[in-house]
Structure formats: structure tokens, C-alpha cells
Amino acid sequence: MSDVLDFRLDDLAPSDADSEYAEQEFWAGDVTVLAEHHTTPHGSHSYVVAHDGSVTWGAPGEPQVAAIKVTRDLSLHTFTFELSYHATVSFAQNWLIERGCPPGRIAQYGGALMQPADDLTLQVDLQIRESGTRYKLLDSQTSDFDPCEAWTLARDSSASQTPIRVFLEEGNFSTHTYTMREGAFADVDTARSWLEDRDGPIPEPPEYSAHVGTVVRSEVALARSADVAAVPKCDLEAHCTPPAGPIQRPAQGRPL
Template structure:
């Protein structure tokens, strides 16, 4: 990964928030994962290398929205921390970055299966539907990041737990989403993990559709084949040999 270049040479912070944020941002600690530039604006997802020696289980991904004003020689900066890549993308998408412009530009783990792609796509394009209330990164023998969010559009199971797990060999990862009635239930599952992650209703629809499709395929009969025409007598054929048909 390359060091993140915010392109701020000769520029001063445009406001107090930007000044405080930039003073607390050690530029050399950040390595760019994805970046999209539009004129003087940069949308960046970066890995925070300092997270490995910071306080335990701190998030190691950061999203930056940097706007430069060369005419005023100033810049403004906004930043958000995340435990998983899709939520880092979501934050930038909500600030105006096209979702298809945030693909990784470095060698990173690949999604392990179609469900991971589906869950990440839901996160990335969820707008402000999912409100993060807690997150954590576990880095050790098991590498994992999880985020607890509130789904503003679900009244029955509003608390969602998103878990990202890395498989070093092969270099892939999975993301799963569980649904809970409240925050306490999600935390209890995280501590215990003796049962499968409760399935989120968004994916039950797809699973049911697949089951119905499979059942339909099993019960649908093929059109009847035409009966073969009676064979003409052929006494001269060697009847000790059988004719085989490959279907």
C-alpha cells in the first residue's frame, strides 16, 4: 500500500474543525486502499497502520472527504472511522461519491462467496438507513471486524450485526448480517456465539426464491418424446451387439 497523499501542499485549514482534525491525523500512518478524485475533491478509504499499536480493538479503516480550494489556498477535511470496508465506502457514498468508484486499488482479500458480495452491496447502497452504534476490530489469531447498526426501516428486528471474517489462506473474507430485536440481544450473541447468527429477513426472500425455483425444476416434466418408428427386419445384423444411446 502507498502512503495516502491528501494533496495539501501550500494549503491551510478552512475552519477550526479541519484544523483540529488535521493536527490529529498523522499522515504517514495512513495507506490508501481506494480513492476517487473529482476536481479539487478527494474521496479516500485508507488503512490506519497506527491501529495495530493503539488502544485494543480500535477500528483500522478511515474514510476521508477532502475538499481543496486553490483560489483561497485552503482545504476542508472530514473523517470517519470504520471496522469494515463496506461501511467506509457507505460513508463516502452518502457524501456524494459514486459507489462504483471506490473499488480497492491495492491487493486486498477478495469476497469469499456471493452472499458476501450481496451483504456488502446492501451496506454500500443503504444510504442513511443503517446507523452505526458500535463496532470493534479483533486482530490476532482470529481477524474479525464487526459493526452493530440500527436499521431505521425495520420495526421488528431493527438491530443488525455485521461480521467480517478474514481467511488468510486463501486470501478471502466473508461478511454476514444478523438481525436482533434489540442491542442487548446482539451483544449477548457476540459474547456467546453458541447458535448460528440469526438470519436477516432481507436474505430470507432470496433463499425462499431459490428453494421454490429448485422445487419447480424438480417437478416440471419434459415434453413426451416421440415413440420410435418400428424397426425394419434386419436379419443380416449381428444381434449379439447392442446399440447404446448417450443422453
């Protein structure tokens, strides 16, 4: 399953060795575009979230969601290619937003991909997507088969009591939905122990409350309405941009 994605780099040269390496590494994969935004005029910047299916054939557990930022200097005929891999779409979106992508242009719902199962999933996705540099990523794991899930281990700079957070995304093929949950732990060892044993429900962060949940859910509803609005076409060729969330893939790859 692959989308044609043209960054229009044929007449441009990489600006540095890192850009050359990142471009070659990305195009070696089996790419499915999940969301994208191209700036105008003249398409000077591109922001893309994509699934790299080739990762499923590598080391087990590696992150499969690619976040790509391309910057073109048409006066010098060069481009800069930045690439970062993440376990879930929301963290990939966060990476792009921190590098200048408008949040509403890279966050979309609808289409053929799995949909958020509930308001809490929307809440946690939004929290991650627009968290800035709040979370320091420590580790991640992606499961291709049973269970079908991806988790990210992070340190929350805004939390004092339980600063270690686990963000757990689980897909459900029967309902074509996914859930995202946040767990709070005192230290990394405790978080890893829970991930290994799953001896009870994921412990909710202490800052969760009915009041906060109501307020944030209202914000999520507004954000969701904005995300499904039509995105104007730009100078670059338009592509189908399914929403964030899992997508059913063949047996060799996890659903994204």
C-alpha cells in the same frame, strides 16, 4: 506497509480548526490506501479509504479503516478535511458515498487484497455501501489476532421486527478470502449476548429469501463488473487502489 498519498495541500490552509485537527490526526498514522477517487477539473475533491496501521498500537478494538473527504477551495487557498473511522471498508465507502463520491469510483475488487469468499459477502457489502442513512451505527469491534474479525452493531431504520443488526467480517488467511454476514436481533442486549457467547450461527434477517438473494446476486455481479473497470486518471497523482476487503498485515495489526 504504506502508500504515498499526496492530497496537495502544501499551498492551502485549513478552513477551520476541525479540518486542521483531522488532517494532523490522520497523518500521524501508518497509512495504506485501499481505494480513492479524485474529481476533476483541478482536483477540487478527494475521497479516500485507507487503513491506519497506527490504530493497532492504541486501545484494543478501535476501528482501523479511515474514510477521508478533502474539499479544496482554490479561490480562497483553503481546504476542508473530513475524517471518519469504521470497522469495515464497506461502511467507510458508505460514508464517502453519502458525501458525494460516485459509488463505482470508490468500490473496487481485484489486486492483492483478500477477496470476497462468496456471493452473500458481495451482497452484504453492496447493501451496506449503498444503504444511504439506513443504518445508525451503535458500536464496533476489531480483533487483531484470533479470531481475525471486525463487527459493526447498527440499528436498521427499515426493519420493524428485528431492527438491531450485526455485520460480521471474518478473514481467512489460508484461502486469502473474507466473508461478511448480517445478523438480526430484537434488541441491543440480545445482539451483544450473541457476540459474546457465539452460541450458534448468526441469525439471518427475516427479509432474506431465495428470491431476494437471486435478484440481489444478479445486481452484485453487474456492480462487480463495473467496479473492476478502469478508472480514468485525474489531475492528482494516480495511486494503486486495491479493492475492499481484508489484507494480510504483520502480527501487530489485523488484516484489513
